[in-house]
Amino acid sequence: MKHYLDLIPISAKQHRKQNRMTRLCIVLAVFLVTVIFGMADMEMRSQMIQAVQSDGSWHAGFLMNEEQGALLKERPEVEHAARYGVLNYYLRDGYQIAGTETVIAGLDQELLEMFPAAEIVEGTFPENDEEAVLNESAKTRLKVQVGDSFDMTTPQGETKRYDITGITKDTALEAEHDAFGVILNTEGFSALRSEETEAAQEVIYYVKFRSFCSIQKGIREICEQFGLGQGEVRQNAKVLMLMFQSGDTYMMQFYLVAAILAALVVIAGIFMITASMNSNIARRTEFFGMMRCLGATGKQVTRFVRREALNWCKSAVPAGVAAGILVVWILCWMLRFLSPGLFEGLPVFGISFPGVAAGVFVGFITVLLAARSPAKRAAKVSPLTAVSGNAGTVQTVKRTANTRLFKVDTALGVHHASGSKKNFLLITVSFAFSIILFLAFSTAIDFMHHALTPLRPSAPDIYIYKEDYSNQIPSGLDEEIEEYPGVKRAFGRGYAELSMSAEQSRLIAISYNDQQFRWAEDSLIEGSIQDAMDGKGILSVFREGSTLAPGSRVMVSAGGKDQEISVTGILGDVPYNYGAGGDTEGTAGMIICSEEMFRELTGEDGYAVLDVQLDQDASDAQVSEIRRAMEQACGSGAAFSDKRIGNREVKGAGYSMSLFLYGFLAVIALIGFFNIINNIGMSVSARMKEYGAMRAIGMSVRQLDRMIVGEAMTYTVFGVGFGCVIGLPLNRVLFQSLVTSRWGDEWSIPAGELLVIVVIMLVSVCLAVIGPAKQIKKMSVADTLNRE
């Protein structure tokens, strides 16, 4: 030992247990902050990957002429600017290749960097106006290769021939509408466009701004310079939002909510550490008083305390950060596992620097700040107090325990919790923070449910439909298709228009099989699904002002035949539109009936739509095979749609957001759990000697257990109360900013969430008592009393 500070490791060895608990608390707080900031960072990265994949990495698009475009490129904040134009985006203008509607995009090669979805997987970008890139489905169906050529007809009836220089992936839109896609260079596009009249759109300049510049300021300046109106500027809202560069007022509110949540997390961490350090002040005060007695100056004691606290950080902060990183890795791995295609860009062993920085900051700064109070107190201890042995041994209790309200054991437990105001406040607030955080973050779940349209269990991967919605798809085709490899399930729906003689309006009837009825159970508002399944009646689909209430009967006619049907239930909604055009005009509503009843009502046996759900590992070759079989069976007038890409995007967005948001909640619950266990553990070990005396006087182990339960419950009850007082209004404010302002839903008390967190806290209390109870049971009364 060469320096008085060398006493720190020696003293640490003596007080290993209490130090371990303080250290554990620092680890937990740092872990909480690291994991939440790290998860938020990774979630933003994953959302960015998806946003870039589906919408591109551009920041803003400006509708302008070439002269303006040249000036735009010269602006200092513009990193990349590339032209983009599109024709036949809605697939109804008549640009066709071999009779199939074709989307034509004209762009500068530079633009491909901003649109990873349009990546050329084979060949090169067109160099002149007679070259083009085709999408994969066109390549497969036209049976062409790079180097071949194809003809495209324009709405004016002309035919243009292009050489294929490359192949690009299908976009979600092209796959869903079974459309072909052609990419031309800008010269080729202009050449084509000059012949086009109404359908042509002006060229958009897509811009990527340089890093660290204010994008909103840049956009404003560009608009002013070129006199562009609101309709001539578009922003990549999702990407800008994820870059914290959105100027949208809703997004500003969103950022504010994120800032509040981040602040809450940091405060929770600070409270956890402060509470734990405050818990062992008494012991430390006595020890430092002894040091003062031996001649240490107040300054030396302060330095000693600070160094000791930093020593805890040396191991606790890296441990907390490491645990946080590990959890983030696990979550990223889960995301990659759940949606391999979409999240390939997410790092497996990525380090979130904002997460690590936040964890380290909270760890070191809080520990140093929290150490100030015991350090000051220790420095103030007079040597005389230390000599008398009273420093810390007789606690400064100002209030008597209330033995009238509770039995003595419980009363003492309650008093242990509430005796020291500062300690009580710190621990209660740290408990309350679990509730506040849980309630605050649960609004993000509500937001997620609104923001994401979940993929329904009935959503098909591919489907074929009669363009006129006639029921001419053979009724046995579903069973036939189910036999194909790669098919998980196939099911059809018949569509028919029935006339309601009483109201002189139309009613759309859709047929369901048993499986479809089972899926519909979730949206049943009233009545019985089973009766409709058994063919006893129909289900009506909810519509404002509809007269089709359960129990009512309705007279319908189809094919000149009048029939009376009864309504057995109401469904909230169905994922299908009102026939070919989705036209609701003149319809009294939609009804769902069994296939058998559909046949009775309409006399038709086939389907208008046949949906197919694929196995997860279904290959493209298998899909082509299924498609061929379906097209063959359906004959002409049938259209095919492939929704796999779109589904994958929806699923991916859902996975990533739910994984991270539920992850947040799980971490918060876990932290609440550990916080309770740690605080109770610390409180018990700090009072072990007192418990020893009580045992000597005749207090039984069970009574001591009750005392600890009393203490834990006091923290919990007040923590829950305080948490609700702050958490519920906060939940309301956040809900109103995130959900009400956008979707109009009214706030209500989140009883479910509250119940979950309260149950978690109560379970934590039960578990928190087990450890100390065992410790007390094993305690040697004589040894405890003799220990100084």
Add this chain to the structure above:
Amino acid sequence: MENLCKVYGSGEARVDALKHVSFSMQKGEFAAVVGASGSGKSTLLNCIGGLDEADTGKVFLNGRDVFAMEENERTIFRRQNIGFIFQSFHLIPELNVEQNIIFPLLLDYKKPKRERVDEILEVLGLADRRKHLPGQLSGGQQQRVAIGRALITRPILVLADEPTGNLDSQSSRDVMDLLCKASRHYQQTVLMITHNMSLTSLADRVFEVTDGELSELGGVLD
């Protein structure tokens, strides 16, 4: 006590804290135990009180074998039949004087009799301090509270471990008077450990512990 033995450690670190200790005391007797530090006095007291278990031997109190009882049974037996007084008082800081005194009764979930509490407070000279917390009392007053707590259940045996060790001479005298009163007036058996030979003059019997062996000064062991 019959043939009580207690050993700590093993090998070179082995310490025989108690070596075949046997003795008995009558109801109302006041005995003092003296001995050097580390001689085994406190171990003896802890074993008699059932706070510690001896390796061999038996302790009988009113004919009941203390070591033969289950842990919970022994705790309840201790609280109803043995009163403890410690050198460092071990009062419960959250309870006031009155609550500390009646604490063993509260542990039995019994309602203490008002007269009994008043009587004890009067005897202890703490009637005007009944609502004070231990932190507001002097050392002597705290020890008097501890004595009150030890006597409230009218135990058969009162065990006092250096009850005057932390007190000034006046307070020490007060404490000794109270212990004598407990023995003489209430017929309670008192066994007190002390370093102060002058205090032994008040005791009926004096024992000395030397290296774990017990001998009676000025008398013969049973």
